[in-house]
Amino acid sequence: MPYDPSKPLQDRITDIGPKNYEEFLPPVIKKNFGKWDYHEILEPGVLVHVAEGGDKVFTVRVGGARLMSISHIREIMEIADKHCGGFLRFTTRNNIEFMVDDQSKVEPLKKDLLSRKQPGGGFKFPIGGTGAGITNIVHTQGWLHCHTPATDASGVVKAVMDDLFDEFTSMRMPAHVRISLACCLNMCGAVHCSDIAILGYHRKPPMIDAEVIDKVCEIPLAIAACPTAAIKPAKIKKPDGTEAQAVAVNNDRCMFCGNCYTMCPAMPLADAEGDGIVIMVGGKVSNRISAPKFSKVVVAFLPNNVPRWPETTDCIRKIVEVYAGDARKYERLGEWAERIGWEKFFEKTGLEFTHHLIDDFRDPAYYTWRQTSQFKFTG
Numbered sequence: 001m002p003y004d005p006s007k008p009l010q011d012r013i014t015d016i017g018p019k020n021y022e023e024f025l026p027p028v029i030k031k032n033f034g035k036w037d038y039h040e041i042l043e044p045g046v047l048v049h050v051a052e053g054g055d056k057v058f059t060v061r062v063g064g065a066r067l068m069s070i071s072h073i074r075e076i077m078e079i080a081d082k083h084c085g086g087f088l089r090f091t092t093r094n095n096i097e098f099m100v101d102d103q104s105k106v107e108p109l110k111k112d113l114l115s116r117k118q119p120g121g122g123f124k125f126p127i128g129g130t131g132a133g134i135t136n137i138v139h140t141q142g143w144l145h146c147h148t149p150a151t152d153a154s155g156v157v158k159a160v161m162d163d164l165f166d167e168f169t170s171m172r173m174p175a176h177v178r179i180s181l182a183c184c185l186n187m188c189g190a191v192h193c194s195d196i197a198i199l200g201y202h203r204k205p206p207m208i209d210a211e212v213i214d215k216v217c218e219i220p221l222a223i224a225a226c227p228t229a230a231i232k233p234a235k236i237k238k239p240d241g242t243e244a245q246a247v248a249v250n251n252d253r254c255m256f257c258g259n260c261y262t263m264c265p266a267m268p269l270a271d272a273e274g275d276g277i278v279i280m281v282g283g284k285v286s287n288r289i290s291a292p293k294f295s296k297v298v299v300a301f302l303p304n305n306v307p308r309w310p311e312t313t314d315c316i317r318k319i320v321e322v323y324a325g326d327a328r329k330y331e332r333l334g335e336w337a338e339r340i341g342w343e344k345f346f347e348k349t350g351l352e353f354t355h356h357l358i359d360d361f362r363d364p365a366y367y368t369w370r371q372t373s374q375f376k377f378t379g
């Protein structure tokens with residue numbers, strides 16, 4: 001039945017959940033489910049998994065822009081139809097994986113993938129993202145779709161991946177380097193737990209739209225949204241001279257998180273010159289060798305220099321190069337920085353240490369300071 005707007009609940013289908021993934025497994029995966037013996041990375045972007053009975057599945061991983069058109073998805077399907085019996089998968093970092101059940105099918109698939117270019121010259125399906133390299137950047141909506149960003153997502157990610165492209169197609173890092181981006185400190189995604197994180201940041205307190213605030217905001221929610229209690233209820237004069245229930249922001253207590261704007265549309269704070277990027281490093285989610293770690297702020301501000309964000313790409317390249325040249329095999333960026341000491345991290349990378357990097361948020365800030373005389377002199 002077609003949808004009838006006068007009877008919205010008629011023939012309504014609901015609570016059916018996602019399709020069962022088993023419907024979409026390639027035959028070789030279905031047959032050997034739970035019976036895999038070992039796997040190898042044959043070359044950057046190409047894995048082989050060998051099952052107990054000897055069956056093999058070869059996986060070719062390619063980069064994806066994450067934000068993609070249906071025509072691009074149709075092209076992905078066309079490739080899967082041609083080489084993989086119509087099957088494919090997307091990874092947790094939004095790469096695309098094409099699987100074949102025989103080694104002889106790998107080279108034709110690779111050749112086909114690498115032959116496909118965008119009209120502007122970029123690879124549509126660059127092969128890589130495996131092992132100790134730099135795989136896809138987990139990222140967010142940015143100026144394409146969200147209303148709270150302090151920077152863009154797709155644009156910054158494209159600029160950084162262009163700059164680090166050779167590390168996507170090779171495996172010459174000491175360990176995986178996960179880069180992620182979030183366009184505000186809601187941190188949708190993985191910025192708080194990545195080797196390198198790019199984070200959108202405001203530097204100005206919210207403005208208050210006196211004319212509408214009492215109509216569009218539940219004022220106690222805006223007050224309770226503030227982590228530093230910078231907001232209090234206040235009466236303000238509207239442009240027409242009448243008084244309205246509103247809020248007052250103590251600018252000295254505000255640290256520009258934007259949480260009040262998420263709650264209250266009359267408290268916008270985005271600003272072209274004030275907004276920019278913070279760089280964090282040293283997080284990880286795996287339990288390999290060391291426990292999972294949060295990433296830490298190491299660069300307090302880089303400008304939103306559209307469309308290529310050169311300050312941001314330069315900064316990330318420098319961190320990656322110094323880490324790659326100095327860390328031990330298997331050592332994640334955070335493990336390396338903690339082993340050499342953060343003062344040495346700043347010395348080696350040449351990043352400037354500023355007062356912004358010293359934690360000042362509530363009691364736990366104290367535990368991030370140094371209660372020891374152990375330190376290294378730096379030059």
Ligand code: HEM
Nearest residue numbers: 091092093094095129130135176178179190194284285286
């Ligand atoms: C609570 C459960 C899980 C959480 C929180 C989780 C989280 C994550 C995260 C954050 C990453 C990115 C890792 C990084 O950046 O270093 C990741 C990667 C990955 N996870 Fe999980 N995961 C979970 C369970 C699983 C399970 C059950 C599977 C497989 C059956 C799986 C397969 C993978 C794979 C294959 C990757 C790497 C993808 C790539 O390199 O493109 N995960 N996971």
Ligand code: HEM
Nearest residue numbers: 029035036037038039041047049057091129130131132135
């Ligand atoms: C006994 C079975 C398996 C074991 C012991 C195993 C073990 C591992 C290990 C240790 C890694 C990390 C490799 C690295 O550091 O580069 C890895 C990565 C991975 N495995 Fe497996 N694996 C098994 C089966 C599978 C199966 C059945 C699949 C999917 C069909 C799979 C998909 C992957 C993927 C996608 C990665 C990420 C590779 C990368 O990011 O470079 N694995 N596996």
Ligand code: SF4
Nearest residue numbers: 141146149183184188
């Ligand atoms: S990180 Fe912030 S700005 Fe970006 S999509 Fe999430 S909520 Fe929106």
Ligand code: SF4
Nearest residue numbers: 226254255257258260
């Ligand atoms: S931006 Fe954040 S810190 Fe500033 S007033 Fe709003 S909620 Fe409070």
